[in-house]
Amino acid sequence: MATRLRPANKKCTVIGGSGFLGQHMVEHLVGKGYTVNVFDIRKGFDNNKVQFFLGDLCRKEDLLPALEGVMVVFHCASPAPSSNNRELFYAVNYIGTKVVIEACKEAGVQKLVLTSSASVVFEGTDIKDGSEDLPYAKKPIDYYTETKILQEKEVLSANNPEGPFLTVAIRPHGIFGPRDPQLVPILVQAAKSGKMKFVIGDGKNLVDFTYVENVVHGHILAAEQLQRDSPLCGKALHITNDEPIPFWVFMSRILIGLGYEAPKYRIPYWLAYYLAFLLSLVLMLLRPFLIINPTFTPMRVALAGTFHYYSCERAKKLMGYKPPVSLREAIEKTVESYPHLRRTA
Structure with a gap:
């Protein structure tokens, strides 16, 4: 087994430390005795054990002060996948990552751990127990994924043991947990507006959902x-809960846990995809006159109606990864953390 970081080397920087995953990462690193810097565009929380550096990760002069004397950098900054800002995705995920690599080398950082995404190999068709050897998607499902592919390639190709500058990419899938601003709040909003009545497909498609603490554990193990x-x-x-679950079973457990009804009607996958595709064409024709960002898109239909779960064998074999929190416990903890989203009688 590889030797762990000596205490003298336990100074790290979390880029994107004010975000959902970043905050959990910071808390766990502090708990493990690390000296932690946070670099972000905003200060998302208060912690007197953490030093904050605010700036633009596309500006090397902003980044460098946050990397002084640092051994390890965790790079988990990214715009929300649900954003439609293509320029922002490209600037942060690709250009920003190139700047991060340059700044790390200049500051003498020895290790860079990237938060990538399992979706870099997903094209909207079934993936069952997919390994890291699958090729990058030639037709990524969205622009977020397209720029995550560019980002991961940059980080992995920058690995240089002679530097030494060592890099690794962690690919989580379907991150969820307390303080998540995306999955649970969006799901509840959809339920409130009557958009969670239909199961797309036969409801048997298995998907990975990964508890945020398990994702953090994978990052720290790798570092x-x-x-x-x-x-x-x-x-x-790949870092997942290693417990693939039918997509609609997971969604139903969250909804029922918060007092909402689970989807009970079924719509064939091909029909849902066709309708979403038709809607996207209509909105494209209307775009010169009216801009609408739909929630019902071919990409979201694919995410809800196909198999996409991934093997963690490489993580298990190379670094002894085992998810600390089971899926059942993770769902319970997540539901309990959203009392303000619970349906009131």
Whole structure:
């Protein structure tokens, strides 16, 4: 087993530390005795054990002060996948990451751990127990994924044991948990507006959902075991709960846990996809006169109606990964953390 970081080397920076995953990462790192810097465009929380650096990650001069004397950088900054801002995705995920790599090298950072995404290999068709050896998607499902592919390629190709500058990419899938601003609030809003009545497809498609603490655990494991002779160098690793679950069963457990009805009607997958595609064409024709950002899109139909779950065998074998929190416990903890979203009688 690879040696772990010595206490003297436990100074790190979390880029994007004010975000959902970033905040959980910071809390766990502080709890494990790390000295933690946070670099972000905003200060998202207060913690007197953490030093904050605010700036634009596309500006190297903003980044460098946050990297001084740092051994490990965790890069988990990204616009929300649900955003429609293509320029922002490109600037943050691609250009910003190139700047992060340059700044790390200039500051003498030795390890860079990237938060990538399992969706970099997903094209909207079934993936069952997919390994990291699957090729990058030639037709990514959205622009977020397209720029995550560019980002991951940059980080992994920057791996240079002679530097030493060691890199690894963690590919989570379907992150959820307390303080998540995306999955649960969006799901509840859809239920409130009557948009969660239909199951797309036969409801049997298995999907990975990953509890945020397990994602953090995977990142820290990778950082602590990344060294010159490590098989992790320049590699991507899937990190999931390792418990694929039918997509609509997961959604129903969250909804029922918060007092809402589970979807009970079914619509064939092909019909839902066709309708979403037709809607996207109509909105494209209307675009010169009217801009509408639909929630019912072919990409979201594909996410809801296909199999997409991934093997964690590489993470298990190379760094002894095992999810600390089971899916059942994770769903319970998540539901309990949203009392303000619970349906009132």
